[in-house]
Amino acid sequence: MxxxxxxxxxxxxxxxxxxxxxxxxxxxxxxxxxxxxxxxxxxxxxxxxxxxxxxxxxxxxxxxxxxxxxxxxxxxxxxxxxxxxxxxxxxxxxxxxxxxxxxxxxxxxxxxxxxxxxxxxxxxxxxxxxxxxxxxTSLEIRNAISKIETKLRRNNKKNSFTQVIFLFLNFIPMVSKTFNQLKLSWKARSGKPGIKMYVTLLPVLFSVSIKKAWNMSRALSIRN
Known part of the structure; x- marks a missing residue:
């Protein structure tokens, strides 16, 4: 926590x-x-x-x-x-x-x-x-974006930008949390903070973040 x-x-x-x-x-x-x-x-x-x-x-x-x-x-x-x-x-x-x-x-x-x-x-x-x-919360943010987009639209078409904006707003918190988890794993393996840590973890961070963003996008698409 x-x-x-x-x-x-x-x-x-x-x-x-x-x-x-x-x-x-x-x-x-x-x-x-x-x-x-x-x-x-x-x-x-x-x-x-x-x-x-x-x-x-x-x-x-x-x-x-x-x-x-x-x-x-x-x-x-x-x-x-x-x-x-x-x-x-x-x-x-x-x-x-x-x-x-x-x-x-x-x-x-x-x-x-x-x-x-x-x-x-x-x-x-x-x-x-x-x-x-x-x-x-993430759910409150998503519902807020959806509500604003619904009010701005003059027709009843499906909200098309809610998911994109929601993912964009949650990208930084998600990446930060993921990197903190990677640093904890690095330290648990007796790794020391330094340039080597960033060189090793940044490619992993990129890969894991892309995967998490994809999974979140797929989950939102299924719920819609």
């Missing part, structure tokens, strides 16, 4: 307001909130950190633990590291006398403010996504 909860966007059993809120309502409003976040101009920088704190408190009230919240925003941290490494590569190391000043200039607040602002927005977006997935 602990392994499942520390998977990316894994569902958390609960009876909070967000758990009781219809999934279709969350499915409509969360993308709207995320788009609004992306459109916030840099002039209103302070709004985003404040919103992150509010979301943090909301997640705690929904019984989403700190380690689970950190799991869901971890991809943004990896992205931030990649941006940091990219900035390091852009520094001119041929002028040895000016390396220190070049580094200070590259990582000055003026040059990094826009990047930091964007990363904070991504953290907030990941938090809203976390709230959606951790308070909505």
């Amino acid at each position: 602990a392994e499942h909860k520390t998977s990316l966007f894994a569902y958390n059993l609960g009876n909070s307001f967000l758990h009781k809120c219809p999934a279709w309502v969350k499915l409509i409003f969360i993308p709207v909130i995320n788009i609004a976040l992306l459109l916030i101009p840099e002039f209103y920088f302070v709004i985003v950190p404040f919103f992150i704190v509010v979301l943090f408190c909301i997640e705690l009230s929904a019984k989403i633990k700190l380690n689970e919240q950190l799991t869901d925003i971890k991809p943004v941290l990896y992205y931030a590291i990649l941006l940091f490494l990219f900035d390091l590569l852009t520094v001119n190391y041929f002028e040895l006398e000016n390396i220190k000043s070049e580094l200070l200039k590259t990582f000055s607040w003026e040059n990094q403010k826009e990047t930091v602002f964007f990363l904070l927005k991504l953290i907030a977006i990941m938090q809203t996504s976390s709230l959606f997935f951790r308070t909505s």
Whole structure:
């Protein structure tokens, strides 16, 4: 159970307001909130950190633990590291006398403010996504998508996009859970974390994920 909860966007059993809120309502409003976040101009920088704190408190009230919240925003941290490494590569190391000043200039607040602002927005977006997935079951998500598509259609034809969108939304949680299971198997065989682990497990992850997605798709087709 602990392994499942520390998977990316894994569902958390609960009876909070967000758990009781219809999934279709969350499915409509969360993308709207995320788009609004992306459109916030840099002039209103302070709004985003404040919103992150509010979301943090909301997640705690929904019984989403700190380690689970950190799991869901971890991809943004990896992205931030990649941006940091990219900035390091852009520094001119041929002028040895000016390396220190070049580094200070590259990582000055003026040059990094826009990047930091964007990363904070991504953290907030990941938090809203976390709230959606951790308070909505797979069945609730599928029914919500089906309900929205039914309302949008003007005829009684069979919903054709529900299954595709449902599989797309559940792809990341499924892959994360599968990779956690593979890592546990690796450690159980006395394997150590490192490059060798990723080289060995990534092809297996790809194969297992494709098989699981196919099985899920077939199951949904049979039920329809």
